[in-house]
Amino acid sequence: MAGRTAHDMTEGPIFGHVLRMIVPMSFGILAMMLVGIVDTYWVGTLGTAQQAAVQMSFPVTMLVMSVSIGLGAGAVSAVSRAAGRKDASSIPRIATDAMTLSLLSVGAVSALGIVFVEPIFRGLGASDTMLPHVVDYMTVWFGGIVLIVGPMVASNILRALGNAVIPSLMMIAAAIFNLILDPIFILDDVFGLFPGLGWGVSGAALATVAANALTFAMVGWYLVFREKLIDFGWSDLGEVWHHWGEIARVGLPASISNIFNPIAMTVAMSGLAMARFGDAAVAALGVAGRIEAFAIVPLFALSACVGAVTGQNGGAGRLDRVREAFRSSFLFCIGWSAAIAVVLWLCADLLAAAFLPSEAGQATAVFYWRIVPLTIAGYGITIAASAGFNGLGRPGHGMAITAGRALGLMVPGVLIGAIWLNAPEGVIWGVAFANVVSGTLAGLYILTRAPMTAKHGKARKVPTAPAAAGEDAS
Structure with missing residues (x-):
């Protein structure tokens, strides 16, 4: 199986595999939930309009993140089934195509979100006092969404191979970095000890993006150099489309x-x-x-x-x-x-x-x-x-x-x-x-x-080379 720390979960106690993954993931999820609470606290110190703006952004951010979670589920499905088939040679290609599909998809969402952020939230009922803060927050968030989604999909690839420890450590690292950056980026003055940057709600979004950028760099290094799960070689478009279709076949319903x-x-x-x-x-x-x-x-x-x-x-x-x-x-x-x-x-x-x-x-x-x-x-x-x-x-x-x-x-x-x-x-x-x-x-x-x-998508039709002249084609 690809990856030095990959686990073969087709052997050994089933519940042992499940429990081995649940424990570290629980700590990672708790860390990310804590970030949400601390974000709410610091933004609340800015004023009611600012706090309301961030809260109003929640349904839109959840909708976008649902798409990325679905793509991550598609990546888990495709990679884990390949691992179960002991098809180690195809795993790096599937993982690479899963990453590119996710980044291209959220990149398109990012561009559209930045262009239409004001009409979206005006249509959702943002007040005149709230709207500027919503635009400030969501413009930064949309601009950095690729850096938020990238680590999520990369972590899903590792979990598909039974490695839940590294994704959890990455989540905890991102949470700690976010917690440190929040008051510095949001406030003008941090506890009276040293000046902050005073970027307000934009700072809250930027702290999240910066923390995830650090995580993306770490998990990217791990995927490329440690686990050799990213294939930089050229693959024909037919294979890429096949993998994208298989990931989307699971990912789109999972997003919904x-x-x-x-x-x-x-x-x-x-x-x-x-x-x-x-x-x-x-x-x-x-x-x-x-x-x-x-x-x-x-x-x-x-x-x-x-x-x-x-x-x-x-x-x-x-x-x-x-x-x-x-x-x-x-x-x-x-x-x-x-x-x-x-x-x-x-x-x-x-x-x-x-x-x-x-x-x-x-x-x-x-x-x-x-x-x-x-x-x-x-x-x-x-x-x-x-x-x-x-x-x-x-x-x-x-x-x-x-x-x-x-x-x-x-x-x-x-x-x-x-x-x-x-x-x-x-x-x-x-x-x-x-x-x-x-x-x-x-x-x-x-x-x-x-x-x-397991249900697999349609098998990819691989074109065969024509028989050489004079060769028996029977």
Whole structure:
């Protein structure tokens, strides 16, 4: 298998491979989540309009990042299945084509974003006081998006080969660098100790871009010189198009799948659901969800890693190991959910008092933490299942599972719950309902009826040289 630190996950304990990747990925994800919180704090010191501008940019940045996450999933699928087939010679070419496709795609998005940033956010309703700050922030962000996406795709290539430690170290390094640069780039004066650059919201975006540029340089060096996973030789366009098609075949549905859950949460927060019960209820749902997100970081890490395990074993034709990868992942979701449910149940009152000022908001958050975590295994199962099917080259299955939970169950669940109980608790019951039903149905289907074989795109037709004159063509 290509790469010095690549792991052959077609042999050895399945759960051992999964756990070996989950632990470092969890630390990497936690570090990046911490950056988001610190960014919000420093920008908040600039003023309300600046903080609102950065918050308003979130849906657009999430949409763009969903595309890059999908392309990363496509890269994981193609590389891991090649690794499972023991097709080491093609892995550097696939990895190279995955990087070029991602960089060209986000490069086009970058150019369009810079040109149309003002009309985009004016159309989204940015106020006259907010709009200049949005333009300042997003112009820098769009300008540097290639440097943000590049390390993500490179890390996905390494994870496809079973290496989760280096990507996690890169994420932590980027987070530390970002945390150091934030106050220097954003503020005029840093703690009264030394002058900052005072670039405001532009500085916040630039700190993110600069941190990721450093990470891109490090992971790029690692891919090129350490792992020899980038092929600088010329490849005919037919092979490049074939690899791009195989990556996009998984990447595009995966990108769409990443949009479903934010849509469902937007509906849950909207005036049709939680917002109808006042600002305190909306704040409670937001805080409860953020705390829960920290608590289930290992489930996010699982979804980032399981596709490599299913991809390698599917590529090797080890169907028994593919099913075991799903089964052990689901058991991990159930075990972690149970542990987190106990912790949040015991700490609910303390957390609510610490983060929410109103008694009504505190009561809503406490109710959430004592109900939803009991069901969060279902959410974990759906995201792990989706990632596992992406690894097998079956993104349609993953998209159906994700859409089923978010759009088929959660959206109607929170709307019906809000109307039926006419209280915030109805929205919370709707979230819990979606988790339980989606997780149960997905788990039963996958462990009893779902195909475990890897699905490959159409084989590339390689032109054959014409027979020499006088040669027997029979």
